[in-house]
Amino acid sequence: MRAMDVSPPRAAPAHATAAEAAAGHRWFAPGTHITIRGLTKRFGDAAVYENFDLDIPHGKITSVFGPNGCGKSTLINMIAGILPHDGGQILFEGKTARETRIGYVFQNYREAVFPWMRAIDNIRYPLQYLGLSKAEREARMDRLMADFDVKLDLSRYPYQMSGGQQQLVSIMRALVVEPEVLFLDEPFSALDYEMVMFLRERLQKVLVGRKVTTLLVSHDLDEAVLLADHVLLLTKRPTQVADNLPFDAPRPRTAATTVTPEFIDVKTRALEIFQREVRK
Numbered sequence: 001m002r003a004m005d006v007s008p009p010r011a012a013p014a015h016a017t018a019a020e021a022a023a024g025h026r027w028f029a030p031g032t033h034i035t036i037r038g039l040t041k042r043f044g045d046a047a048v049y050e051n052f053d054l055d056i057p058h059g060k061i062t063s064v065f066g067p068n069g070c071g072k073s074t075l076i077n078m079i080a081g082i083l084p085h086d087g088g089q090i091l092f093e094g095k096t097a098r099e100t101r102i103g104y105v106f107q108n109y110r111e112a113v114f115p116w117m118r119a120i121d122n123i124r125y126p127l128q129y130l131g132l133s134k135a136e137r138e139a140r141m142d143r144l145m146a147d148f149d150v151k152l153d154l155s156r157y158p159y160q161m162s163g164g165q166q167q168l169v170s171i172m173r174a175l176v177v178e179p180e181v182l183f184l185d186e187p188f189s190a191l192d193y194e195m196v197m198f199l200r201e202r203l204q205k206v207l208v209g210r211k212v213t214t215l216l217v218s219h220d221l222d223e224a225v226l227l228a229d230h231v232l233l234l235t236k237r238p239t240q241v242a243d244n245l246p247f248d249a250p251r252p253r254t255a256a257t258t259v260t261p262e263f264i265d266v267k268t269r270a271l272e273i274f275q276r277e278v279r280k
């Protein structure tokens, strides 16, 4: 039997190769939170990912953008550990997804919130699994309420709330565990614009303030760029990284950010890369 690798995770001076990853190395480049090496995923005979490598930076927001069906949701679901992969390695500073506190916000909030629970109980729900004292659970709830500055009556049930309000509940529920990594799959796509602006603004404040490593899948290029520290552009299948564009405009970013030259420059470059990939 092979001895288990019980050495502590360690930062590496350079990137690990896929072969090193396959050999069970748990080291990671400084500043990197998620290290993906040699990732492979097939659905039947169709390879979605083949020997895919990626480093995701710590405490930053990375937007994932790419051609239709290239595997954006598949990627974040594999990283989050809710979809198995066929080969390769995904580590969070040397740890597995199970050893990492993760939050996930789905596009379909109607299926994500518990209809039989009041909004406040939906938000509080995951805290019972963290083994915290009552005082600490209450402190977490208070911090979250203060961060979001919610004016909403949270004693209501989901059916008494608008779609945007339900998505706010599901975002708050994902954040109450104070995740190290947050996954957002098209979180605003079915919401009205006023609510989208409110959620973008509050979410940015919390994620940047708490330095949560975030992966956001968005079909809206404006949104992908607006919220991101890095815009990860993917190719068609088998999917590879087409480019990874940094965007370091000051925060908070608002609708006014979208008319700045920096924003337009990154968006234009992203669009060129996207169109090149779609035409291939």
Ligand SMILES: Nc1ncnc2c1ncn2[C@@H]1O[C@H](COP(=O)(O)OP(=O)(O)OP(=O)(O)O)[C@@H](O)[C@H]1O
Binding pocket: 043, 048, 067, 068, 069, 070, 071, 072, 073, 074, 075
């Ligand atoms: N459970 C599954 N069984 C078979 N094929 C699947 C399954 N899940 C995804 N696929 C296929 O894998 C590919 C990637 O799917 P995925 O949903 O990750 O892409 P996406 O980039 O998020 O798509 P979209 O742009 O439509 O949101 C698609 O061709 C999809 O049809």
